[in-house]
Amino acid sequence: MSNFLTDFPEMPNKQFREFKKGVDASYKDFAREWGDLIDAMFDPLLKMLVFFEKTLIATPWPIFMIVLLGLTYWGSRSIKLVIGTFLAFVFIGYFRMWDETMSTIAIILTSVIMSVVIGLPTGIAMSRSDRTQSIVTPILDVMQTMPPFVYLIPIVMLMGIGKIPGLIAVVIYAIPPLIRLTNLGIREVDKEALEAADAFGATKKQKLYQVQLPLALPTIFAGINQTIMMALAMVIIASMIGVKGLGQPVLQSIYNQYFTKGVLYGLAIVIVAIVFDRVSQSYGQRIQKHRSGKIV
């Protein structure tokens, strides 16, 4: 009796070992059977990522700089932000981190595009049905709380080490805020505006494109911004399974105690994050300038 109270009635050791072995074995079988096919499915994505990476690295730095500063100005209409971005990338280039930065930007771009392509429709579907919402929400909860290292294991078992498993890990980590905020943004759209659209005979599609999405855009944009930030935060963990970029040197520095190198590459990640954040945020604010302003 005393044993029962002090020790939890747990699964016997032998059975537990068998259980683990059984699950592992069947997953390994699954991976062996389907791994190649799944690899092939993600091939276009790999091509896109490699294309971005090669293009960015091959682009002469002055041209990249002009395009980047042009985009920064177009997005934010702020000279201050343009100067800041210029200085930040001069720092990156001068301290010999240019190519790694380009690789990181390539994977961020690819994963954000993938997140939007998957996340936006998922968020829309969630906003349309309470049932879908009640199914998707717990999945998102798991994605956001499960330590990334844990889901790296099955991904690596299935697809090995490389760019695509890294990309998938980044997307799993970065996509939940976009889905959540798309859902929230659409659900928060003014009921009267929707009723007006109904009263004038709008179809479901017209309501989505002309009322719900435009009115939810600021919230959706906050989601995209979050997704960019979280994708950057994943760069180091993704580098553990072979994603090139700013993460790998940081990882090396941890193993070898290279203090200066670690700090420099860490700063480069911070710089990319701040530039992306500020530009996407000010763009998000600029596209909704009709929301502010005085009454005539």
Place this chain on the structure above:
Amino acid sequence: MSEAKIQIKNLYKIFGKNPKGAMENVKNGVGKDELLEKHNHVLGLKDINLDIHAQSVQVVMGLSGSGKSTLIRHINRLIEPTDGSVTVDGDEVLKMNEEELRSFRRSKTAMVFQRFALLPHKTVLQNTIFGLHIQNISEEDANKSALRWIERVGLSGYEDKYPQHLSGGMQQRVGLARALTNDGDILLMDEAFSALDPLIRKDMQDILLELQDELHKTVVFITHDLDEALKIGDRIAILKDGIMDQEGIPAEILLNPKTKYVKDFVEDVNRARVIKAKHIMSEINGQDLSGAMPIDQDDFIDRFIDKVISDKPDNLIIQDKDKKNVGFLSTKKLSEILKR
């Protein structure tokens, strides 16, 4: 008067988990409070019957919670009824499928909302053409018609402004222009002017009456304000707790309120400004007409009361447009009506 454009028959609306089940109770005479307390359902509308005539302004009046906004939403079926029928031009709105309902809403009705319900990301012009835009009408045609109505409601020069940049009164002008651009026969106005300041509200009422003089739409106008109802309405229906207490022309409601609720409502109204001579005249039946003062039958009492006071005739003779005698009114009766 022409036949009914919109016909509402035995309309019931009950909100709750099992409205059809609750219908039994309502038909057995369970009231609004009891239904909520014992059966946990809200009685929205109970046995509403209303004929709305073409080209007239039908006001539906009641306090908040009386079901008036629920009622207007049944006409274009933004709300599904629990039971009953709504026909427009003889077509049963409640039997339409999705496609038919959409084309009905696009071609026959247009709605103006209490809180304007404009789209904040669209300009005044884009908001105004919204109804036409979703019908895939060419931008050129839509703009042409929209610009005309923007001008009519007095918003020329504001076409490219966003709603947020306009005051409440101006936003509702956009709402009105949007509804008129859609060019349906039926204009549904859900407390359209209630959110506006008194002075701006008066302006908007005048604009509406002026437009109605010219357009002759069938207008259903919801309000909680009796003065507004009397000013705008050709006929007024009074709702209380989802039940229609009384329906009729303004003068009839003022002179013969059927229930205490209606009586309380109309108590403080200045009758002289609402009642016309023809509403209170009696038949000519051998009365002594010598020295009677001639009065136009469509004149409100306050138009001729000064003359009556200064000339002190005993009797008034009521005439139509062609100066033909149509009715009789004694000064004594007139003063009784004004004193009541």
